[in-house]
């Protein structure tokens with residue numbers, strides 16, 4: 306794990322984490338770019354800190370998602386574990402424990418648009434989500450509790466785009482700058498807040514084997530009675546209206562086609578935000 310501190314324009318202490326998965330190079334490139342862009346701690350004007358972290362360097366070097374076990378399924382971790390990522394989970398959680406807000410950058414095999422993920426809707430999380438240029442946020446509190454955003458309050462994950470794409474680097478970098486502005490850690494331009502549509506993650510859609518097909522894009526409503534995905538084992542027909550896919554992918558994941566979600570409402574910007582943009 307590589308930890309680098311930069312200055313904050315305000316009092317907030319925030320963290321940006323890349324490289325949780327070693328086969329998602331965008332996060333490390335975004336963190337490197339932020340390290341070059343942001344001021345040294347004494348030159349930024351505030352007494353907060355921007356902590357920049359590259360989490361899983363051995364997996365990044367190997368170009369694999371993990372070395373022993375998936376870091377984002379290993380929280381809260383175990384300091385005594387022989388699994389590299391299980392021990393790393395404890396060190397990573399410690400490194401961001403003091404942060405008022407955390408942004409974890411991911412990319413996926415799934416299609417655009419980019420979106421955010423949270424497990425705990427704190428005021429910090431509200432500020433992060435509505436301060437980034439995204440239209441959708443996945444409330445994953447009903448899904449597994451072993452991810453970074455479920456283990457460390459005030460953490461938001463962002464799915465910045467397709468794995469390995471330059472677009473994901475560009476979008477993720479802009480999202481990270483927006484995150485820093487939203488928390489007052491970067492004062493190069495005013496923050497911009499917008500309402501964000503909340504999608505609740507209901508259940509994972511299992512994959513059986515054979516030729517996989519997915520028929521709907523992320524956040525596109527699947528009409529009742531239609532098939533979302535199928536392979537040689539499963540035909541996933543949706544029985545009720547209001548279901549949208551999240552992380553939909555034919556080949557991206559070994560055991561799932563994605564997640565069934567449901568649009569449950571909108572997240573408003575924090576109440577202290579003035580001059581709300583209407584984008």
Ligand SMILES: [Zn+2]
Pocket residue numbers: 325326329410411412
């Ligand atoms: Zn990831």
